[in-house]
Amino acid sequence: MEAFWGSINAEQGWLVSSQPSEEVAAAEELSPLLSNELHRQVFPGVSFGFSVFNLMNAIMGSGILGLAYVMANTGILGFSLLLLMVALLGSYSVHLLLSMCIQTAVTSYEDLGLFAFGLPGKVVVAGTIIIQNIGAMSSYLLIIKTELPAAISEFLTGDYSGSWYLDGQTLLIIICVGIVFPLALLPKIGFLGYTSSLSFFFMVFFALVIIIKKWAIPCPLTLNHTEEFFQISNATDDCKPKLFHFSKESAYAIPTMAFSFLCHTSVLPIYCELQSPSKKRMQNVTNTAIALSFLIYFISALFGYLTFYDKVESELLRGYSKYLPHDVIVMTVKLCILFAVLLTVPLIHFPARKALMMMFFSNFPFSWIRHSLITLVLNIIILLLAIYVPDIRNVFGVVGASTSTCLIFVFPGLFYLKLSREDFLSWKKLGAFVLLISGILLGNFSLAFIVFDWIKK
Incomplete structure (x- = not known):
């Protein structure tokens, strides 16, 4: 194995292959985990379907609630093109990660940093x-703390203020102790396949409800107040979708989309546990997860936008709570999300735990005590942080x-x-260069607008 995979120049961090390129190419379909064959006899690996569910769960989160607002500020075609571009770039960056894993025989993001730039790169x-x-x-967790009490209260009639089940902090502690900690304590990420599949069906349910409720809210929009309806807009133009639209809020479109497809820290752990692992199989897992996420993102954003048009809320479900108060399906889908x-x-x-392990305990064998602590x-x-830092979303917006x-x-x-030892003008290296420049520009662009928005406020 050592002869095949080559050796690392400690000073330069370059991969020095000891085999002809034909053999390296033939090894593309081999797993870099061949040394763990004994382990695989005990733990055969996670199925393709569960791996897709896990990766989709890593991709999709609360970001789905903000994409209709993004579409309102970019237009239907503008949103579609930007979302497709970000999804393709995300898939291509995973392709580069998997290619480097095959070349270097490592299966962690941190070790790729070590190969490229030594210990500073890993850190x-x-x-x-x-x-x-x-x-x-x-x-x-902050979203859970602020939104869950309100979601529960919508199901109740009467005054239940002061009840423990309407206190966000109490609910958050119970959830972390009873759900988050036991699930995070599992030794393998593949064991979360069942909960990830449940999360996927919740997202599908959300998209279906957005489609159905499009015809339950008339346009121009009306508010129901004490059994009387008040029209809040008379302009027929408010009910016409825009193909392209640009405003100062459009600047947040690409950052929001980019963060909605972030799954790269979970890709390699999922790859390590994949059944019959290979670069091609893991790339298919990634492409399937990103494609399904793209579809759910696009459908929910489109029908959310076509329901409220320019009046769409930055968090989509707030609009449904406003115009369809105490609707059982809307309240249920809020709990599901x-x-x-x-x-x-x-x-x-x-x-996160794996990164901590690799920083401080990379030379130690697995220990349940260390794992649990x-x-x-x-x-x-x-x-x-979720309990005592009220502006955590702003702080971590910059981070x-x-x-x-x-x-x-x-x-x-x-x-x-x-x-990579390829020529710089090769397609892969040119693609990697475009990815690098895009990331630098996007990061600086996002930070500049966030800081500008803070100063303005």
């Missing part, structure tokens, strides 16, 4: 993953704009340019 990648994932998990967001949190635990510490950190862009665009492009 930077691990740190970026930890910061991004803690920020994402804390933001998701919150539950789907909740089930994403344990999945994001895995790459790190999971507990991460759980406590994200819980405290997320930089870390997410690095993980999706910058690192895959940069590492491939560094590690």
